[in-house]
Amino acid sequence: MPANVRGGAKAALTAVVGGGAAYGVSVADKKRFTAAPKSLWNSLQGRDPLSVTAEEVNAMGAKFGIANMGQSCATAMTELYDVYLMSLVPQGLDPVQGWEAAALAQFRQTLGIDDASAAQAHLEAGRRLFRKRIELGSTDKETDLESRKEFQKLVFISTQTFGEEQARFLLPWKRVFRVSDAQVDLANRDNASQLLRTSLSKSNAIANVDAAAIASAADYKASLNLDDDAAGEIAQDLATAHVAGIVNGTITLNKERGSARDVGTICKNVEQVLAYNVKLEGAQGSFPGVGPVTLFGGEFDSKMTELKDVFRTYLEEGIKGYSFSAALNDNLGKLRLVFGMGNKEADDIILASTTASYRLALRDAVKSGSLDNAESPAKVLQGLCEGLRFPPEVAAGIHEENYRTKLESIISSNKKLEDADVEALARVRKLLCVPKGVVEKLHFEICGEIYRTAVRSALSVPTESFTPALRDRCKAAKANVRLDDETALKILGAEARKQMSGFIRTSKSIRNKTDAQKEIRKMIFYNQGVVTPLVQDVTKAKAEAAAEELASLLKEAQEAAAKEEAEEKAKAAAEATAAEPEAAAEPTEVTLAEDMDVVTRQAMYREYLMFCMTGDQVNAPMGVRINIERDQSEFKRLSQLGDILGLNMMEVGQVHKDLADKAFRTQAEQMLGDGRGLTADRAEKLKEIQTQLNLPEDEAQKIIKGITSQRMMSNVQQQIASGTLDAAEVRKMIEAGVEIERMIPEDKRMNLFRKNAERRLGDGSGSADIEALTGTLVEDLKIDGEKAKTELKNIAAEKKRSQMIQGVAVLRQKKAADVLLCCRNLVACQAVAPEAKLEWKVESEVFDMYSVFVQECSDVEERKVLQSALSISDESARKLEQVVADGAFKFSEDSLDEALF
Numbered sequence: 001m002p003a004n005v006r007g008g009a010k011a012a013l014t015a016v017v018g019g020g021a022a023y024g025v026s027v028a029d030k031k032r033f034t035a036a037p038k039s040l041w042n043s044l045q046g047r048d049p050l051s052v053t054a055e056e057v058n059a060m061g062a063k064f065g066i067a068n069m070g071q072s073c074a075t076a077m078t079e080l081y082d083v084y085l086m087s088l089v090p091q092g093l094d095p096v097q098g099w100e101a102a103a104l105a106q107f108r109q110t111l112g113i114d115d116a117s118a119a120q121a122h123l124e125a126g127r128r129l130f131r132k133r134i135e136l137g138s139t140d141k142e143t144d145l146e147s148r149k150e151f152q153k154l155v156f157i158s159t160q161t162f163g164e165e166q167a168r169f170l171l172p173w174k175r176v177f178r179v180s181d182a183q184v185d186l187a188n189r190d191n192a193s194q195l196l197r198t199s200l201s202k203s204n205a206i207a208n209v210d211a212a213a214i215a216s217a218a219d220y221k222a223s224l225n226l227d228d229d230a231a232g233e234i235a236q237d238l239a240t241a242h243v244a245g246i247v248n249g250t251i252t253l254n255k256e257r258g259s260a261r262d263v264g265t266i267c268k269n270v271e272q273v274l275a276y277n278v279k280l281e282g283a284q285g286s287f288p289g290v291g292p293v294t295l296f297g298g299e300f301d302s303k304m305t306e307l308k309d310v311f312r313t314y315l316e317e318g319i320k321g322y323s324f325s326a327a328l329n330d331n332l333g334k335l336r337l338v339f340g341m342g343n344k345e346a347d348d349i350i351l352a353s354t355t356a357s358y359r360l361a362l363r364d365a366v367k368s369g370s371l372d373n374a375e376s377p378a379k380v381l382q383g384l385c386e387g388l389r390f391p392p393e394v395a396a397g398i399h400e401e402n403y404r405t406k407l408e409s410i411i412s413s414n415k416k417l418e419d420a421d422v423e424a425l426a427r428v429r430k431l432l433c434v435p436k437g438v439v440e441k442l443h444f445e446i447c448g449e450i451y452r453t454a455v456r457s458a459l460s461v462p463t464e465s466f467t468p469a470l471r472d473r474c475k476a477a478k479a480n481v482r483l484d485d486e487t488a489l490k491i492l493g494a495e496a497r498k499q500m501s502g503f504i505r506t507s508k509s510i511r512n513k514t515d516a517q518k519e520i521r522k523m524i525f526y527n528q529g530v531v532t533p534l535v536q537d538v539t540k541a542k543a544e545a546a547a548e549e550l551a552s553l554l555k556e557a558q559e560a561a562a563k564e565e566a567e568e569k570a571k572a573a574a575e576a577t578a579a580e581p582e583a584a585a586e587p588t589e590v591t592l593a594e595d596m597d598v599v600t601r602q603a604m605y606r607e608y609l610m611f612c613m614t615g616d617q618v619n620a621p622m623g624v625r626i627n628i629e630r631d632q633s634e635f636k637r638l639s640q641l642g643d644i645l646g647l648n649m650m651e652v653g654q655v656h657k658d659l660a661d662k663a664f665r666t667q668a669e670q671m672l673g674d675g676r677g678l679t680a681d682r683a684e685k686l687k688e689i690q691t692q693l694n695l696p697e698d699e700a701q702k703i704i705k706g707i708t709s710q711r712m713m714s715n716v717q718q719q720i721a722s723g724t725l726d727a728a729e730v731r732k733m734i735e736a737g738v739e740i741e742r743m744i745p746e747d748k749r750m751n752l753f754r755k756n757a758e759r760r761l762g763d764g765s766g767s768a769d770i771e772a773l774t775g776t777l778v779e780d781l782k783i784d785g786e787k788a789k790t791e792l793k794n795i796a797a798e799k800k801r802s803q804m805i806q807g808v809a810v811l812r813q814k815k816a817a818d819v820l821l822c823c824r825n826l827v828a829c830q831a832v833a834p835e836a837k838l839e840w841k842v843e844s845e846v847f848d849m850y851s852v853f854v855q856e857c858s859d860v861e862e863r864k865v866l867q868s869a870l871s872i873s874d875e876s877a878r879k880l881e882q883v884v885a886d887g888a889f890k891f892s893e894d895s896l897d898e899a900l901f
Contacts, residue, residue, distance in 0.1 A: 039064070077111045077113050091150065095198070101161040123176060126154055152190060152191065155173060189226065199217060200217055231287070231289060267317050267318075270331075304340075308339075311346070315328075322361040362384065378433045381399075403428050404442050453477070454478075466529055500527065503522060527644050591643065604645060612634040665707070668703055793836070797833050804840060811845060820857075834868065851880050
């Protein structure tokens with residue numbers, strides 16, 4: 001027991017004993033069971049409780065004739081134990097020391113009291129602390145916290161004193177004090193964690209990664225009954241705190257400037273952290289939570305910039321000799337994990353630092369002449385990249401940047417390239433291995449800007465203001481910067497297209513089509529007067545080379561022709577003369593093919609073609625515009641426009657063909673618009689128009705057939721809407737080759753069949769040619785036969801009833817002709833739907849209808865059908881027919897209709 005704690009316990013016992021001294025020495029109390037414990041109290045005054053031995057206690061009991069004071073005087077001995085227990089519980093926020101449980105166990109054994117009695121002392125101590133907390137109240141948070149902590153420390157000391165299993169049985173904290181198991185566990189875990197943390201800190205087991213100290217700490221953890229999670233958190237916190245201390249010191253050093261910034265110490269600290277992490281990794285499994293440390297999260301989230309600076313300093317120091325070793329690369333990977341940096345962040349720092357180092361290495365190689373003297377500069381550069389683990393593509397970018405800087409410095413000072421400048425650039429390109437494509441790109445951007453400025457100045461003037469001086473200025477600019485023809489033509493083409501696009505935009509903004517095409521004509525003049533001369537200046541060398549080749553061929557041809565006759569010589573000379581201008585003609589170098597799609601370009605060509613065909617317009621008085629005579633030279637400009645737009649022969653031919661199609665279609669629609677069809681005269685006239693427009697026969701016939709089909713379809717739609725399209729018309733359309741199923745939807749074809757069926761079953765023609773309705777029409781309309789048959793039966797069944805009602809109505813009105821019509825319709829319906837039964841209650845009216853039909857119709861088969869429809873028996877039908885034959889049946893209307901004379 002520590003001396004200060006032992007003194008505190010001694011003072012507590014002294015206070016209690018002193019209070020009862022007068023009574024303890026009193027000889028008045030003769031009761032030995034009361035006097036013996038009090039005598040023991042008196043003997044403990046001023047002594048360390050742990051210095052009392054069991055023999056002294058037994059001797060005191062023997063003095064009073066008591067063999068075992070712990071059992072015989074249990075209450076008094078428990079009170080003595082209670083006083084000692086209260087003296088050991090740390091007050092306020094003071095932590096437990098860890099030896100309290102062992103001291104209590106020793107004192108309890110010395111007094112000879114059993115565990116149950118000692119447990120009652122612990123519970124009484126808890127009640128005392130609980131009452132204290134209630135008396136002090138909970139208004140003061142600090143006081144309330146101290147009281148709660150004191151109770152938690154009592155719970156922990158009690159659990160350590162009796163052991164976890166026995167304490168759960170002897171100390172019912174939950175029942176007595178209304179605390180939960182979680183609260184008890186929290187008290188034990190917090191105090192055990194504090195003891196373990198203190199032990200690990202004192203022994204430096206985690207800071208030094210001492211195997212023996214860590215093993216001792218593991219045993220101590222087991223004695224404290226602390227779970228692995230809590231112990232692991234403590235170990236991790238201590239390891240992290242150790243690393244954080246080193247890193248914070250490193251950050252402070254790294255922020256220093258000048259000589260105070262000790263880079264060597266910074267790198268040493270970093271390597272110390274890495275070595276410490278390696279030790280922790282090797283000690284994994286020896287203690288919970290022991291393992292590599294990372295500073296991700298916590299206070300270092302706000303110090304990420306400082307951590308990156310340390311990372312950069314360590315890297316830069318490691319690659320000072322232009323060598324990025326594998327060990328350094330491995331250390332940087334581990335350091336990135338320690339600092340909690342992302343892959344991208346670390347890679348960015350590495351790339352930036354190695355880029356700076358590569359620039360320095362490249363500068364040293366150039367200054368020292370090692371690149372100039374090297375047999376292969378590419379191998380030297382490759383060695384630098386491999387030594388620094390530097391990406392070759394980034395190195396190529398640095399090389400390009402250096403070449404660009406050199407070229408810009410020359411151009412900015414001289415505005416042209418001298419021979420010495422060309423040699424200097426060639427040296428830079430050779431040393432840095434700059435590819436040809438990159439060199440061409442840089443010359444296009446930098447040298448091309450000089451030529452581009454001159455070209456813009458020349459192209460910005462109107463056509464009539466373009467002068468040879470402007471051409472000379474452009475040629476001089478090209479020669480000064482030594483641009484090749486291809487690059488110069490590319491620059492000139494880009495700027496020329498911008499100017500011509502301005503003409504096109506202006507043309508589109510003009511509402512009047514004629515004036516809009518005049519703007520396009522200005523563009524053609526501009527191309528001919530400004531763009532073409534500049535292009536010729538650029539391609540002059542190419543044209544001269546082609547002319548020399550042509551002259552050589554002509555010379556050979558002339559030498560061969562010299563052996564022939566004079567006539568053949570003259571003919572050859574004439575052919576050569578004709579071939580010369582043809583060879584001199586060159587295709588347009590600048591076109592708008594890349595700036596506009598082919599459809600837009602064809603549309604522009606088409607509009608200008610229409611302008612050429614209609615002619616120009618002039619303003620007359622009173623706001624009238626008059627077309628003047630067409631200028632045939634416009635067609636030459638049309639050809640030039642096709643070249644400017646980049647249209648090939650097929651695309652131009654397509655425009656002309658579309659216009660021919662449109663013109664022929666317009667003429668054909670005018671001729672066939674009256675609906676009278678294609679007569680012989682009209683066919684002959686259309687043939688003449690076709691010949692004039694050079695339109696192929698199949699295209700002309702396709703247009704004529706399309707117009708005819710369109711007219712026919714329009715008429716068909718009108719007839720369908722009005723319900724007047726009958727089976728005969730449908731048959732004519734089929735014979736004319738019209739595809740009914742494509743022109744008319746299926747639902748409309750079924751509706752057309754329904755209307756024809758209703759019309760046929762109600763037209764009074766009887767059963768004559770009824771097969772045309774059920775067979776031919778169904779086939780012509782291309783509808784489902786079964787569906788049509790079902791629909792026809794439904795119509796016939798409905799028609800039967802309506803015709804019967806209508807027939808009786810006209811019968812009552814004495815209209816014989818109408819009765820006959822209804823009877824014939826009944827015959828037609830019966831032929832289609834014989835299974836549909838018809839009933840009528842007034843039999844005499846049924847007989848009269850049949851008699852009227854028999855009187856007018858002599859066809860036996862139709863009589864039989866009507867008889868079946870009206871459900872008249874054979875005997876009744878025979879009698880009615882006999883009455884009609886005898887002349888006995890006389891319809892009233894017939895008498896009224898008879899002529900007087």
